[in-house]
Amino acid sequence: MAPDVDDDCLIDQALAGNADAFGRLVARYQDRLFHAMTHIAGSAEDARDVVQDAFVQAFVKLESFRRTSGFYTWLYRIAFNVSATRRRRTRTNVSIDGNATGHALTLADPGSAPHDRLEQQERAARVRAALENLSEEFRTVLVLREMDDCDYETIAEMLDLPIGTVRSRLHRARLQMRELLKETMEVEKE
Amino acid sequence: MPNMPDDELISAYLDGELSGEDLARAEQLLATHPDSRQMLEELTALRASLRELPKHELGPDFAASVLRRAEREMLVPASAVAMPRPHEEKSASAGRPPVLSWARWQRPLIWSSLAVAAALVIMFLSPDERHQPQVAQAPAPAAPGRGEAAWDVAHDRPMALAQQHGEADSKSGVDAADRYARGGEQNPTSEAAGADGATSPYFALQLGDQEQVPLGAYLVQEDEKQAATGGALVVRCDVSPQVAGSDTFSRLLSQQQIVWQGAPESGRSNEAARDLEEKPPVAAFKVESDSKAAPEQQEAVYVEANPQQLRATLAALATNAEFRDVTVSQLPPSTDTRAWFYYAVPAEGQAAPAVPAAPAAVTAPGAAPTASDVADKAQATETRSKTSGGSAMGRKAKGDRTPADAAAAAKPAEGAEQPERQLFAGRARMLPAPAGRAYRVPLPAVSQFGVLREEEGVLTDNLATAPSSRVDSEQTKEKAASKLGVNAKQAAPAQNAQNEDYDRPDSASAGKRESLLRAQASGATRRGGQGLGEKLAEPAQAQALFIFRIVPEAAAAAPNEP
Numbered sequence: 001m002a003p004d005v006d007d008d009c010l011i012d013q014a015l016a017g018n019a020d021a022f023g024r025l026v027a028r029y030q031d032r033l034f035h036a037m038t039h040i041a042g043s044a045e046d047a048r049d050v051v052q053d054a055f056v057q058a059f060v061k062l063e064s065f066r067r068t069s070g071f072y073t074w075l076y077r078i079a080f081n082v083s084a085t086r087r088r089r090t091r092t093n094v095s096i097d098g099n100a101t102g103h104a105l106t107l108a109d110p111g112s113a114p115h116d117r118l119e120q121q122e123r124a125a126r127v128r129a130a131l132e133n134l135s136e137e138f139r140t141v142l143v144l145r146e147m148d149d150c151d152y153e154t155i156a157e158m159l160d161l162p163i164g165t166v167r168s169r170l171h172r173a174r175l176q177m178r179e180l181l182k183e184t185m186e187v188e189k190e
Numbered sequence: 191m192p193n194m195p196d197d198e199l200i201s202a203y204l205d206g207e208l209s210g211e212d213l214a215r216a217e218q219l220l221a222t223h224p225d226s227r228q229m230l231e232e233l234t235a236l237r238a239s240l241r242e243l244p245k246h247e248l249g250p251d252f253a254a255s256v257l258r259r260a261e262r263e264m265l266v267p268a269s270a271v272a273m274p275r276p277h278e279e280k281s282a283s284a285g286r287p288p289v290l291s292w293a294r295w296q297r298p299l300i301w302s303s304l305a306v307a308a309a310l311v312i313m314f315l316s317p318d319e320r321h322q323p324q325v326a327q328a329p330a331p332a333a334p335g336r337g338e339a340a341w342d343v344a345h346d347r348p349m350a351l352a353q354q355h356g357e358a359d360s361k362s363g364v365d366a367a368d369r370y371a372r373g374g375e376q377n378p379t380s381e382a383a384g385a386d387g388a389t390s391p392y393f394a395l396q397l398g399d400q401e402q403v404p405l406g407a408y409l410v411q412e413d414e415k416q417a418a419t420g421g422a423l424v425v426r427c428d429v430s431p432q433v434a435g436s437d438t439f440s441r442l443l444s445q446q447q448i449v450w451q452g453a454p455e456s457g458r459s460n461e462a463a464r465d466l467e468e469k470p471p472v473a474a475f476k477v478e479s480d481s482k483a484a485p486e487q488q489e490a491v492y493v494e495a496n497p498q499q500l501r502a503t504l505a506a507l508a509t510n511a512e513f514r515d516v517t518v519s520q521l522p523p524s525t526d527t528r529a530w531f532y533y534a535v536p537a538e539g540q541a542a543p544a545v546p547a548a549p550a551a552v553t554a555p556g557a558a559p560t561a562s563d564v565a566d567k568a569q570a571t572e573t574r575s576k577t578s579g580g581s582a583m584g585r586k587a588k589g590d591r592t593p594a595d596a597a598a599a600a601k602p603a604e605g606a607e608q609p610e611r612q613l614f615a616g617r618a619r620m621l622p623a624p625a626g627r628a629y630r631v632p633l634p635a636v637s638q639f640g641v642l643r644e645e646e647g648v649l650t651d652n653l654a655t656a657p658s659s660r661v662d663s664e665q666t667k668e669k670a671a672s673k674l675g676v677n678a679k680q681a682a683p684a685q686n687a688q689n690e691d692y693d694r695p696d697s698a699s700a701g702k703r704e705s706l707l708r709a710q711a712s713g714a715t716r717r718g719g720q721g722l723g724e725k726l727a728e729p730a731q732a733q734a735l736f737i738f739r740i741v742p743e744a745a746a747a748a749p750n751e752p
Contacts, residue, residue, distance in 0.1 A: 019257055026253035035245045044246050051248065052256055059260040061410050120242065127239045145205065146240040152207050167194075171201035174233055181236070 007071040014062060022062070026055050029072050032148065033079055039131055039143045041083045050086060054079035069157050076148075076158045080140070130180035138173035145170055200229045204237070405508045405516035409501075425504065427516035428741040442506045446499040514741075 005024070013021035030051060037047035037054075057078050058065075065074055131139055144150045144158065155170075156163045194202070194212065196219055202208050203216040219226040405425060433439075443449075507513050 022260075023253040023257055026256050027250075030248045030252050030256075031245065034248050038246050039243075047246070048248065052252075052259060055256040056260045057410060059256070060406065064407065064410075123239060124243050127243055131240075142240070146237050147243070152202075152205065167202050167207065168198055170205075171198040174201060174236055175197070177240075178232055178236055181239070 008067065011062065011065065011067070011071065014059075022059055025071065029075060030055070032072070033075060036076070036143050036148045037079055037083060039147065040080065040140055041086065042132075046083075046086065050079055050083045053082045057082065070154070073154055073157050076144075077160075080158065126181060126184045130177055130184055133180050134173060134176060137169060138176055141166060141170045142173040142177060196223075196226060197229055200226050201233060204230060204233050403518055405504060405518050408518035409504065409508065424519040425507070425516060426519075426739070427507070428514045428739045429512060430741065433512040438510070438512055442503060442510070445506065446502045448499055448503065 007025065007028075010021040010025050010028075014025070033054065034044075034047055034051045037050045038044050041047040041050045054075060058075050061078075065071070131142070134142065140159065141155060144155045145152075150158065152163050152166045152170075155161070155166045159166070161169070199208070199212060199216045199219065202212070203220070208216055216226075220230060405427075429439075508516060
């Protein structure tokens with residue numbers, strides 16, 4: 001993929017009938033969206049479906065993309081809606097467990113020693129558990145900021161919220177997450 | 191950013207979202223307040239822990255799978271592709287080769303999803319074309335065979351009606367009907383109607399408050415809803431005369447096992463009539479004549495299908511460049527578990543609410559049927575038209591007419607002079623929403639259609655709305671009972687329910703077509719066993735109204751780009 005081809009150019013090409021161009025957009029954002037959706041949708045399996053549906057809908061609706069926001073922002077909104085719809089439909093308990101679904105997991109530091117990796121995995125499990133215990137609105141904004149590295153403006157656009165709400169919600173999410181992690185660590189110590 | 195709490199200020203500081211006074215304030219807090227520094231450290235650690243979480247990857251083949259599904263999404267029913275799990279993907283696409291060219295992308299992809307119970311397709315025909323169906327349904331006493339021929343054409347090539355041009359009988363009949371629809375000329379003669387053939391009122395759907403949205407947008411909305419919503423749709427689009435003269439739309443329907451029928455089923459029920467009077471429809475569209483409009487070609491086709499068929503039809507329509515400016519309006523979905531589609535057709539000579547006397551243009555000379563006669567004779571005419579035209583749904587559905595009866599009714603005999611146009615006259619109709627049927631609708635006569643509540647699930651499929659139309663309720667009940675019996679039989683595997691659709695003339699061509707359609711029907715698993723009782727138990731059927739308008743080539747030069 002030529003790194004210098006920006007989203008707009010690929011979108012133009014896709015609208016002109018070049019399916020490969022859209023494929024490149026998919027390849028560009030699939031993992032980022034998948035990673036975010038894994039924590040939004042609740043499981044890697046659901047996240048994969050959500051991401052696929054989102055890309056398909058984006059493909060179908062590409063004509064309607066006005067480019068007033070970035071493609072990923074627009075895509076994320078689609079994915080978020082798809083995820084919300086799926087959750088409403090299924091209402092199933094999910095577990096964030098990439099290994100169970102066969103999706104590749106990339107450790108943040110794969111080169112560390114076995115003992116360190118074990119600690120890392122345990123720490124990741126605690127963080128995931130705390131994240132799962134957050135309310136959906138807190139988890140969403142936290143994932144977008146901390147994992148997807150979205151700025152407030154982008155988050156506000158994605159979630160259709162005022163920036164002030166994003167800021168306060170994010171802060172409250174962090175405080176709650178911090179408390180949940182503390183509780184988890186205290187339970188483990190006991 | 192007034193009065194931001196200190197903690198929140200630190201949080202925003204961590205995110206680099208502060209500037210000016212807020213930034214200065216945050217820096218001062220951090221410099222002077224250990225608690226703020228502690229907060230910042232904890233939030234930084236939290237960020238690190240979150241970013242250490244393993245990342246998930248989808249693999250290099252994911253994009254290809256997305257493109258495959260997106261392509262299929264455009265071509266197959268929503269339910270088949272809406273949310274396929276990865277392991278379902280392969281089977282969902284099996285045996286369904288994508289036919290959409292990516293080049294189609296060059297035009298707007300217009301989508302919608304239908305989760306309603308029957309489809310009404312209205313196509314606008316040219317002034318000299320649009321009448322063909324009605325005329326075909328109304329073989330004039332002097333030339334009964336012509337009507338049958340027209341039916342065959344209509345069934346085989348629903349949009350190829352141009353070849354019917356020049357048939358004086360047809361033209362006169364339609365023109366007469368047009369004048370009636372415009373305002374009330376009574377009992378025109380055939381000759382007078384023909385002389386007025388240059389007039390071509392444009393029958394526009396008055397959609398009221400219903401918003402017309404691009405088909406694509408509608409489909410996407412429905413995709414996102416992921417659920418059948420009920421109601422009825424109106425889908426409008428333009429086609430070129432070349433497309434209108436081809437079997438493009440017919441093929442589109444047949445690909446979804448939607449077969450062409452004769453006239454829409456029309457029955458009578460006092461109970462249903464009362465229901466319609468006492469409980470107004472949930473929503474309705476009106477079709478009104480607008481003689482000031484350009485003489486655009488127009489045609490009306492009514493389709494009943496299940497949601498999957500309908501969605502696939504729309505998807506194919508949306509991705510076919512020959513259909514332009516596709517918009518959708520949706521009737522509000524009914525909250526009732528049993529919402530029935532109906533349409534009402536005004537009597538020719540619209541001004542009179544009662545069923546008027548049959549116009550001489552399409553009625554046997556001297557015929558002046560009473561209101562009750564109108565209903566009964568319309569029934570006979572309907573049967574005749576279906577028999578000659580190859581649609582058996584109405585006949586078998588009513589279950590009380592044998593081929594011999596139908597043949598007798600088809601004769602322009604005394605008492606059978608009710609014009610075909612009266613088939614729908616002054617009636618509303620409730621349909622149990624069978625799947626996969628397309629009907630030609632006498633567009634100038636359609637007054638409205640919509641969703642009618644059927645709260646009690648009474649076995650009433652059709653109704654007469656004209657106050658003066660008296661219908662024997664006992665007869666209706668018998669017919670209903672007979673219908674149940676017929677359908678019960680048809681539910682048996684050896685006799686597909688759709689067989690009722692294929693009673694066609696005994697001509698070789700009709701038989702061949704019938705065999706083909708039966709084969710198609712037998713291959714469609716979703717169509718098995720559709721007895722009326724089952725239909726009553728199926729609240730989530732689909733309804734829609736598609737509107738096609740034939741636009742001259744010059745006007746069609748600019749492609750549709752919403």
